[in-house]
Amino acid sequence: MKVFRRLGLAAVVVTALTGPAMAADVTIGIRSEPSSMDPYFHNLGPNNGMIGQVFGRLVDFDSNQQIFGRLAESWKPINDTTWEFKLRKGVKFHDGSDFTADDVIYSFKRADGYTGGNSSFRIYTKGKTLMKIDDHTLHIMTEAPYPLMPNDLTTVMIMSSEAKGTGKPDVNMGIDTRDFNDGTATFGTGPYKFVEWKKGDRIVLEKFDGYKGPMPQPWDKVTFKFIKAEPARVAALLAGDVDMIDNVPTSDIDTLKKNANVALSQGVSNRVIYLHLDQQRDQSPFVTDKAGNPIDKNPLKDARVRKAISMMINRPAIVERVMEGVAIPAGQLLPAGFFGLSPTLKPDAYDVAGAKKLLAEAGWGDGFGLTIHGPNDRYINDAKIAEAIGQMLTAAGIPTKVVTMPKNVYFSRASKGGPDGTPEFSFVLVGWGSGTGEASSPLKSLLATHDPSKGMGASNRGRHSDPKVDSLIGQALATVDDTKRAALLAEATDIAIGENQGIIPLHYQVNTWATRKGLKYSPRTDERTTAYDLVPAK
């Protein structure tokens, strides 16, 4: 682990040294505008990427999700339940105040008690007690051994304890979200300072001259322009309005490859695209007979039916024809190379005859009707994937309707749109990127029994539940030994997906960025688009 850490740091330092000597501005066209500049308002990819350039974290991920120290110089467990972090000295916030252990404690307090946000960082702050030893030494204590401490700390950003806001004093420490959005409180320790945010148009960042830390500062001024429409983003790059774009549409990759003025960079992401199936309700609202009439049994509760559905899906065809080759068929939660994977689990082979046999064994040989729900503006080609699955299941004897909707409507309905805040749909298309860079994050959120009080199964929209899986995840989270923890996570995956088919993995996303010639972007597995990963090519 330690060697990896050093390597990651070395890589970052080397990129820093090869940066340009001259003043330089850069404009980046991004698909998704963040929902806030408040570091704790919304645990969302676009937010974490954008705000992480202005605010530092104790430790952070490099582009391959290897951990390196950012505001912490070193860290180690000093006993079973305590981690010690040595903080970097001489670091300043953008408003000139000094960075100390107090700021970390303050930040955790605001993140932990945050109210009114879209989603919370509490899953990462929960159960951790912070204690200041001196200005630059911090102890973090947990009740049980907690090996994932550094991974958790890559999520929580650190703000200044001296920040002043205009909100009510008893809400979020008196600092309102809008104080971050207009720059009143937007002072971090990151390599870039916040300049302005024109909603719906752009965010402008500027190099912080007093920066101390490992991140490179290749640019003096960085402008992020929000260009939501796919062809418009490509057109902006070709016209020279922007120097780089993210989320290059798969349909344009071939054309851009042939263009000598454009350079592409591509990388597998930590995001798996998969299907949830309702395993809780006896009468599931979108499971019908073949003619579309309600039925009083829910076939999705039978693991054989779930397996059969998985076998009816032609993953290579989706990758080739829908994703235009830019994706990897998936059989588990993370692509090869990540920590805690099952060594044996492969994507289910396309086998309609075998699937029909399984269905007949389960007593559903005559088939039934389904509706697949999915977003149409969240993942690469999401609506088209849903439609392709609709085609494949219909052709295999499960007539499937396809309903897609914008993400801001979709996610709240998929998670809590039904009666009593239950998931509204029966069969949904979603994606999950592992925020911790290993398998416990998706296992905990997607396959552990849904229990908000324990922070388990938070996004388990199919309500898969197996005590064996729960206990393996629980053991893994408290196992310090890396090899043993990896084996436990692999076993949990083998049972939850291999045996139970709790979810149906489809493919791992591959992300593509395009820059004008002369620039180089290191593709990030966490899908973030940041200024410090963009450097002039030699």
Next chain:
Amino acid sequence: MTALNEEQSSLAVSTGVGVETPFKRFLSDYKESSVAVLGAIGVGVVMFIALFGPWLAPTDPYDLAQVSVLDSRLTPGETMMSGATAWLGTDGAGRDMLSAMIYGMRISLGVGIGSGIIALMFGCSIGLIAAYCGGRVDTLIMRVVDIQLSFPAILVALILLAVWKVKPNDPGYYAIFKIIVALVVVQWAYYARTIRGSALVERRKEYVEAASSLALSDQRVLFRHLLPNCLAPIIVVGAIQTAHAISLEATLSFLGLGLPQTEPSLGKLIANGFEYVMSGKYWISVFPGIALLFMIMSINLVGDRLRDVLNPRLQK
């Protein structure tokens, strides 16, 4: 005005050949513009395609079992897995563009005419009542019309469709029904205002007074005497509004509201193709675009000519 019309018609009868019914006179007036005749032929073609679509289309693009993603993005003229030729290419989901456009035109025209007829009936009844009753009823109805017309049509339709959720196990036609209702809501006020204007003029004429003095029921006076004499402007507004409804439906579909993903109308087809615009796969958006343009232009040409022919002030 009536006097003038009578004079004209008597003139026509005295100089015309044979017996000239009003319909024949209308036809000969209409035929004076060759562009309008082309428009009428266009409308005929569109109607034919819409009525006989399922027999004309090579495949059923809405049957998921017949569509395969393996056929996606074929260029015009390529052969699909089923052996059929995709004359206009296929879209990103593997639908034959020609079939998808034929089915899309069915939906567009059905939605346009369906919503037009309902809005016409509803709007005309309300407008006639306003004109006939006058006074407070008139003021009240016309203020509602004013408020309705002050909102942009697309906004009202968007809000309606966003608020009105599809419930579990709703039948397939429910989505179309929703769109038609949304379009009726944004259109009825045009009809109400138009018919009220002409009804106010007609109402003061002697024949209405005569009918009333015969103690005929209000209903009979309204619908048997007043309405037929107000029809000319309504026919014109109807044609223009149908074209408007079709383009509104296309806009809503383009924005992703309305019909299901697997049953694209023309607007949805164009939206799907929009994603491929930069990659040179022109056929996915261009062909449905041309079809939509052709439909709307044909209807508008007919509507324009109808306005000229039916407007007494423009008659030579």
